[in-house]
Amino acid sequence: MSQPILLIGAGHMGSALIRGWIKAGLGPITAVEPHPSAHLRKLEGPNLVADLRKIPRERWRACVVALKPQVLRAEAAHLKPVAASGTLMISIAAGTSVGFMAQQWGRKAHIVRAMPNMPGGIDRGITALYAASTATARDRTLAKSLLSAIGQTVWLKRESQIDAATAVSGSGPAYIFALVEAMEAAGVAAGLPRATAAMLARATVTGSGALLDADRRDAAELRRDVATPGGTTEAALKILLGKDGLEALMTRAVAAAKARAEELGRG
Numbered sequence: 001m002s003q004p005i006l007l008i009g010a011g012h013m014g015s016a017l018i019r020g021w022i023k024a025g026l027g028p029i030t031a032v033e034p035h036p037s038a039h040l041r042k043l044e045g046p047n048l049v050a051d052l053r054k055i056p057r058e059r060w061r062a063c064v065v066a067l068k069p070q071v072l073r074a075e076a077a078h079l080k081p082v083a084a085s086g087t088l089m090i091s092i093a094a095g096t097s098v099g100f101m102a103q104q105w106g107r108k109a110h111i112v113r114a115m116p117n118m119p120g121g122i123d124r125g126i127t128a129l130y131a132a133s134t135a136t137a138r139d140r141t142l143a144k145s146l147l148s149a150i151g152q153t154v155w156l157k158r159e160s161q162i163d164a165a166t167a168v169s170g171s172g173p174a175y176i177f178a179l180v181e182a183m184e185a186a187g188v189a190a191g192l193p194r195a196t197a198a199m200l201a202r203a204t205v206t207g208s209g210a211l212l213d214a215d216r217r218d219a220a221e222l223r224r225d226v227a228t229p230g231g232t233t234e235a236a237l238k239i240l241l242g243k244d245g246l247e248a249l250m251t252r253a254v255a256a257a258k259a260r261a262e263e264l265g266r267g
Helices: 012-024 038-042 069-084 098-105 118-122 137-148 160-170 172-189 194-214 219-226 232-240 246-265
Strands: 005-008 029-032 047-049 062-065 088-091 111-115 125-131 151-155
Touching: 005 012, 005 069, 012 029, 012 038, 012 118, 062 069, 062 137, 069 088, 069 098, 088 098, 088 137, 098 111, 111 137, 111 160, 118 125, 125 137, 125 160, 137 151, 160 172, 160 246, 172 194, 194 219
Parallel strands: 005 029, 005 062, 029 047, 062 088, 088 111, 125 151
Antiparallel strands: 111 125
16 A cells, blocks of 8 residues: 555545545545544544544545645644654645745755645636645655646746736635626526526536547637627627726736735735
8 A cells, every 4th residue: 555645625626626536536634633523523434533633543545635825834833743744835825935834844844835726626627736846746746646637737937926826726716706696687687587697607618628628729710710700709808808998807806816816925
């Protein structure tokens, strides 16, 4: 049997990782979670531990830290023995720098930062990865393998890019859900029953996402395919793509999310 994976925190993202690892046959798994959900308790395979201070003494394959930034800052010191053993430490906490983790776990700790997103819960996520200078080629391969269990992965060259990735893909699903809400509200304002507007908005966004996945052309080209010159779509796009339209709004939104990630990093 291979060395077990240690997961610290089994909330929504941690539970998604466990399901992905089980499906990919990447166990055994030990998960530290003081308040496991009913679904997590029903999963066959993971060994559940309630207290971070009662982690079994093992030679771990990797330790994946799926805690909120504030919780990680409070609990990081308890993981120093794990990191000191040479275990690969993968953190998915937003705004928590390699520098902070190296202070807590030692300058030689093998650290990879990761930013997955919510669609990982259905194996359709994407994770941005950044490897500290202490991470080896083997560490990078292992990190990619563990995060690929819930979707695509992409490596970043600079740690500062993690905050930008957090703002685009980590927070991004909420932007899409907000778009559906806005389309629904606009449909109601235009005269549709709310249930019908909700159905149209949801199916349009999910269908368009599936088309983006199936058709590898640029999004701009797909947009042009929908917008007949002089037609209804073009009329709407003049509003959405105007000077103060969607691109400007999204740029400000992503900048705000990135700034907050940087603020978290400063403690």
